[in-house]
Amino acid sequence: MAPRVDPVHSDETLPEHADVVIIGGGIIGTSTALFLAQKGVSTVLCEKGHIAGEQSSRNWGWCRKMGRDPREIPLIIESLRLWQGMNGLVGAETGFRQPGIMYLSETRAQLDKLEVWLEYGRQYQLDTRIITSAEVAELLPGSAKNWAGALYTPSDGKAEPQMAAPAIAEGARRLGAGILTQCAVRGIETAGGRVAAAVTEKGRIACDSVVLAGGAWSRLFCRNLGVDLPQLKILSSVMRTEKVEGGPECSASGAGFGYRKRLDGGYNVSQLAGNVYDIVPDSLRLFRDFLPLARIKWSGIRFHLGRRWIEEWRVPRQWGLDDRSPFEQVRVLDPQPARKPLDDAHASLAVAFPVFRNVAIAERWAGLIDVTPDAVPVISAVQSLPGFFIATGFSGHGFGIGPGAGKLMADLVTGAPTLVDATPFRLDRFADRSQPRPYPLATAV
Numbered sequence: 001m002a003p004r005v006d007p008v009h010s011d012e013t014l015p016e017h018a019d020v021v022i023i024g025g026g027i028i029g030t031s032t033a034l035f036l037a038q039k040g041v042s043t044v045l046c047e048k049g050h051i052a053g054e055q056s057s058r059n060w061g062w063c064r065k066m067g068r069d070p071r072e073i074p075l076i077i078e079s080l081r082l083w084q085g086m087n088g089l090v091g092a093e094t095g096f097r098q099p100g101i102m103y104l105s106e107t108r109a110q111l112d113k114l115e116v117w118l119e120y121g122r123q124y125q126l127d128t129r130i131i132t133s134a135e136v137a138e139l140l141p142g143s144a145k146n147w148a149g150a151l152y153t154p155s156d157g158k159a160e161p162q163m164a165a166p167a168i169a170e171g172a173r174r175l176g177a178g179i180l181t182q183c184a185v186r187g188i189e190t191a192g193g194r195v196a197a198a199v200t201e202k203g204r205i206a207c208d209s210v211v212l213a214g215g216a217w218s219r220l221f222c223r224n225l226g227v228d229l230p231q232l233k234i235l236s237s238v239m240r241t242e243k244v245e246g247g248p249e250c251s252a253s254g255a256g257f258g259y260r261k262r263l264d265g266g267y268n269v270s271q272l273a274g275n276v277y278d279i280v281p282d283s284l285r286l287f288r289d290f291l292p293l294a295r296i297k298w299s300g301i302r303f304h305l306g307r308r309w310i311e312e313w314r315v316p317r318q319w320g321l322d323d324r325s326p327f328e329q330v331r332v333l334d335p336q337p338a339r340k341p342l343d344d345a346h347a348s349l350a351v352a353f354p355v356f357r358n359v360a361i362a363e364r365w366a367g368l369i370d371v372t373p374d375a376v377p378v379i380s381a382v383q384s385l386p387g388f389f390i391a392t393g394f395s396g397h398g399f400g401i402g403p404g405a406g407k408l409m410a411d412l413v414t415g416a417p418t419l420v421d422a423t424p425f426r427l428d429r430f431a432d433r434s435q436p437r438p439y440p441l442a443t444a445v
C-alpha cells in the first residue's frame with residue numbers, strides 16, 4: 001500500500017528550452033531544483049509518477065549525522081543546516097524538528113562497538129556522545145528495559161517524508177522552476193558530444209544540462225546511454241501506527257526496532273534488520289563490485305530468488321527515444337512490504353516501550369533502496385558525456401542528506417564553488433578502482 005503523499009500538481013505545458021532538466025521528483029531532484037531555481041537558473045523537473053512517490057515518501061524520516069560513513073559527514077552537517085532554514089525558504093511545513101536520535105545498547109560490548117564512531121564525530125565537533133543507563137531512562141521515561149547505555153546525538157533530526165519533497169517542489173516552483181509529473185524522461189539527445197536535450201514522453205526539452213536523480217531507476221537510465229552505474233536495490237518495509245499518547249519524543253533504534261514520532265502523533269516503526277534482497281540478473285553482473293558490502297551487511301539481509309528475477313530480466317536494456325521506455329510502464333514502484341520483520345519490530349518495540357502494546361497499525365508499505373558498492377552516493381558530473389550529472393545511490397540514508405546533496409548538485413551544474421568537497425562522490429571512483437571500501441560501522445537508515 002502506497003503511503004499518502006501531499007499532492008503536487010503538474011505544469012500544463014512542456015517548455016521548449018531550459019538550462020537544466022532534472023529527472024526524478026524525490027528529495028534529491030526537488031532539492032536540486034530548489035537550489036538551482038534559487039540561483040536563477042531556468043530549471044524543469046520531470047517525474048514519471050508523482051512527487052515523492054517512491055523512496056522519498058516511504059522512509060523512516062530520520063535526518064542523522066550519527067553513524068554515517070565519514071565521507072558523508074561534511075555534507076550531512078551542511079544538510080542539517082539547510083533543513084533548519086527549509087520551512088522558511090519554501091514557505092511550508094516539511095516536518096523538520098531536532099528531537100535527537102539514540103542507538104540503544106543492551107550490552108556493554110554493543111556500546112563499545114558504537115563508541116568507535118565517536119572518533120569521527122569528534123573531528124567535526126559533533127554533539128554525539130555515549131550516555132549511561134540512567135541518562136537513557138531520563139530521556140526515554142516510558143522505556144521498560146534496563147539499557148546498558150546509548151550512542152546519542154541531541155541535534156540529530158527528523159522530517160516528514162510525505163510532506164517534505166512536495167513542500168520543496170512547491171518552493172522550487174515559486175522560485176521559478178517548472179514541475180512536470182506523469183512525465184517520464186526517455187533519454188538524452190546529444191550534439192557535438194554533449195547534452196543537447198532531454199526527451200520525455202510528452203516531447204523534447206532543449207537544455208544544456210541534465211541531472212539524473214532517478215533513485216532505483218538510475219542504473220537503467222544510464223545503461224541506455226552507455227554509462228555504467230553500479231547500483232542494486234534492497235526492499236525495506238515500514239509501518240505507521242495510529243496516534244500514541246505518551247510515547248517517546250527522541251527517535252531511537254535498538255533490540256529489533258527503530259521508530260520516529262510523526263507530526264500527526266503516530267509513529268513510523270521498522271527495524272534495521274529484515275531487509276530483503278531479491279536476486280536479479282544485475283546481482284550476477286555486479287557480484288564482484290558488491291562483495292565487500294555484502295560481507296559487512298549480509299547478516300541483516302534476507303536473500304530471495306523469485307518473481308523479480310523474471311521481471312528484471314524482461315526489462316529492455318536498450319530503447320530508442322521514440323520508443324515507450326520502461327519508465328512509462330511502472331509509474332510508481334510500490335512493492336509489497338515484508339510482514340514478518342514489521343510484526344517482529346512491533347513486538348520488540350512493545351517490550352521496550354509498553355505504551356506501544358495495544359497500538360493499532362494504520363498502514364504498512366515498502367520501498368526499494370538504491371545501493372552503491374560502497375554505500376556512499378554518486379553526486380557527480382559524468383566525464384564521458386559533458387552536461388550530464390548524476391545524484392543517486394543514497395544507499396538507504398538519502399532523505400536526511402537530501403537538501404545538502406541538492407545544493408551540492410546545483411553547485412556542480414553551475415560550476416560554482418561547492419558546498420563541500422565533492423571528490424568522495426565522484427562516479428569515476430568505481431571505474432578507476434580508487435573507490436575506498438564500504439565503511440563497516442556505517443548504519444543503514
Ligand SMILES: Cc1cc2nc3c(=O)[nH]c(=O)nc-3n(C[C@H](O)[C@H](O)[C@H](O)COP(=O)(O)OP(=O)(O)OC[C@H]3O[C@@H](n4cnc5c(N)ncnc54)[C@H](O)[C@@H]3O)c2cc1C
Nearest residue numbers: 024026027028048056059060062185215367397398399400
Ligand atoms: C524503507 C526506507 C527507509 C529509509 N529511511 C531513511 C531515513 O530514515 N533517513 C534517510 O536519510 N534515508 C532513509 N531512506 C533512504 C531515502 O528514502 C532515500 O535515500 C532517498 O529518498 C532517495 O531520494 P531520491 O530522490 O534519490 O530517490 P526517490 O525518492 O526514489 O526518487 C526518484 C524518483 O525518480 C523518478 N524517476 C526515475 N526515473 C525517471 C525517469 N526516467 N523519468 C522521470 N522520473 C523518473 C521516480 O519515479 C522517483 O520518484 C530510507 C529508504 C527506505 C526505502
